[in-house]
Amino acid sequence: DGGITQSPKYLFRKEGQNVTLSCEQNLNHDAMYWYRQDPGQGLRLIYYSQIVNDFQKGDIAEGYSVSREKKESFPLTVTSAQKNPTAFYLCASSIAGGANQETQYFGPGTRLLVL
Amino acid sequence: AQKITQTQPGMFVQEKEAVTLDCTYDTSDPSYGLFWYKQPSSGEMIFLIYQGSYDQQNATEGRYSLNFQKARKSANLVISASQLGDSAMYFCAMLSNAGGTSYGKLTFGQGTILTVHP
Numbered sequence: 641d642g643g644i645t646q647s648p649k650y651l652f653r654k655e656g657q658n659v660t661l662s663c664e665q666n667l668n669h670d671a672m673y674w675y676r677q678d679p680g681q682g683l684r685l686i687y688y689s690q691i692v693n694d695f696q697k698g699d700i701a702e703g704y705s706v707s708r709e710k711k712e713s714f715p716l717t718v719t720s721a722q723k724n725p726t727a728f729y730l731c732a733s734s735i736a737g738g739a740n741q742e743t744q745y746f747g748p749g750t751r752l753l754v755l
Numbered sequence: 756a757q758k759i760t761q762t763q764p765g766m767f768v769q770e771k772e773a774v775t776l777d778c779t780y781d782t783s784d785p786s787y788g789l790f791w792y793k794q795p796s797s798g799e800m801i802f803l804i805y806q807g808s809y810d811q812q813n814a815t816e817g818r819y820s821l822n823f824q825k826a827r828k829s830a831n832l833v834i835s836a837s838q839l840g841d842s843a844m845y846f847c848a849m850l851s852n853a854g855g856t857s858y859g860k861l862t863f864g865q866g867t868i869l870t871v872h873p
Contacts (some may be wrong), residue, residue: 681866682848682865683800683861741850742850744802744861746792746799747799748798749798749799751798
């Protein structure tokens with residue numbers, strides 16, 4: 641089955657700790673995205689990547705970092721510089737990331753909580 | 756700037772009846788796409804329906820249809836014959852090449868919680 645997987649489902653972070661959220665897709669999509677969702681809110685774009693070894697900041701990139709070494713994988717690191725990391729994180733992908741009719745498909749999400 | 760407004764924080768509907776979820780948008784881009792997603796309590800975002808800004812006809816996907824009124828900048832989702840499994844949060848979103856950048860930025864509204872009563 642083609643789709644997007646995210647792990648872990650729940651993640652706990654201690655103060656000052658960096659944590660990495662995994663996102664893998666087997667849809668053969670070029671573009672991948674990371675969004676953050678706070679309770680009762682819509683999604684906000686953190687980072688996106690249209691091609692391997694290239695990525696761009698979204699609206700709320702501060703305190704986050706990403707890498708795109710493989711087409712299938714787009715991990716997100718929440719660094720200690722992110723002062724309010726508690727949120728639901730969703731990864732998405734689309735075919736190429738450049739057209740207005742491209743549907744973005746989402747993974748199941750990771751809930752990050754700060755201890 | 757792109758903006759999506761969903762004015763209904765919560766909606767209730769009786770099973771088997773139809774319901775309309777409102778969405779208005781604001782953009783200066785002539786070319787854009789409008790999407791509706793469903794988010795059940797599990798959290799996953801499920802794509803429902805798409806409408807392009809140049810599409811002449813309203814989009815339909817099974818029990819979902821999109822009432823697209825371009826002049827009024829509205830893109831309301833109509834769910835016919837509601838089912839208990841339709842209870843979820845629904846998000847309207849817009850995709851546009853904001854300001855000529857090379858990617859499509861998906862902008863989301865605040866969402867509407869739909870509750871279907873038996």
